[in-house]
Amino acid sequence: MSLDYQVFDPASCHFPPPRVAALPGRFEFAGADDAALLAGVPLLTGRHYSRGRYALGAACRLAGLADGGVLLAPAYHCLSMLDPALALGAEVLLYRLNADLSPDPAALDALAAAKPVKALLATHFFGFVRDFSWLRSWCVARGVVLIEDCSHVLLTERYRAAGAGCYGHFVAASPYKFFPGADGGWLYAPEPGALAGVDTRPANWRDELRGLKQTIEAARQPSVDASDIAALDGQVAALTGQAPSGDDRRQSRAGPSPQYRPHSAAVAALRSSRWLAGHASLTANIGRRQAHYRRWLAVAADLPHCRPLYPELPETVVPYMFPLYIEQPLPHFYWLKQLGAPVWRWDQIAVSACPVASDYRLRLIHLPCHQSLRDVEMDWLLAVLTKVMRSIPARSGR
Secondary structure (H helix, E strand, O other): OEEEEEEEEOHHHOOOOOOOOOOOOOOOEOOHHHHHHHOOOOOOOEEEEOOHHHHHHHHHHHOOOOOOOEEEEEOOOOHHHHHHHHHOOOEEEEEOEOOOOOEOHHHHHHHHHHOOOOEEEEEOHHHOOOOOHHHHHHHHHHOOEEEEEEOOOOEOOOOEOOOOOOOOOEEEEOHHHOOOOOOOEEEEOOOOOOOOOOOOEOOOHHHHHHHHHHHHHHHOOOOOOHHHHHOHHHHHHHHOOOOOOOEEEEEEEEOOOOOOOHHHOOEOOOHHHHHHHHHEOHHHHHHHHHHHHHHHHHHHOOOOOEEEOOOOOOOOOOOOEEEEEEOOHHHHHHHHHHOOOOOEOOOEEEOOOOHHHHHHHHHEEEEEOOOOOOHHHHHHHHHHHHHHHOOOOOOOOO
């Protein structure tokens, strides 16, 4: 299937590498607090994959999406959310979202009335778990398979964030986003026997060694210190004299993006990644992520030209990232990237009629809040955001 994508190409920007890691890199052993947290919690049975996209691919195949089946998917998405279905030759229809990224029921009704739908992909964005009970009922009433996307949710064999993975016929997760392993995807199905016959093959020993090396290097990655915070005023002053650049264009693509590698689709996660996820401290993971998210909230509340997408953090939410809406991507996104902030956004998405997705593509940025961030790193990140957002914005708001 061919889709039109709106694509931002940063090649002409010459962005430097991030000064701080966007994902966790340091390991902390589980302790007594973790034993108490997990007391009486049953292990879940699933299948391990090298990435969440391949777990999602297996779910799409089991849902019957091969050779033209129709998938309803969120209009706001990363490429990995659509690639698995496109790799199977499925047709993808994008449904509108509300401003909080919850599905628009009327949009789903209209799409289901237009074409026979095989499956629906529903996402818990940024770790904020939603009650998808109504979606389950909607799907069951129409014979549609619900695929619950938990790639932003802390969900593994031994722990499930409150409310996650309860309603999907199939549930895909990305543990590597929450633990310091080199890879890690996971497929779960609440219905016993739903994954019968689904097999993966182990990674070869070269990949295992390469993954260990990558994990060790990530833990030793150089970072920022107090002198980097002191240098920010001069760096921001130099940036305000630059003309932000970047090529934003429309592109048509048939099939999945180059990120999706079919030869990796049935490869299991590395043994080291699974071991780290099974022995890491969950209490540290949860507590520090929540503390870092609240630090972002406190600072963003006093800044101009931006607002948090989710201004409250419920006690049950384990955040994946801190999503921040910025009014003027140029120059603010450009300046953040030039300073080496590990800021992400989904600026390559399929074109749709959803105004929220079109708006968030360039304006919703994702900032790290993972458990490996040291205090000085959070201090630097908060100082970068503060100084950039308080700088005089350029006229262009693209």
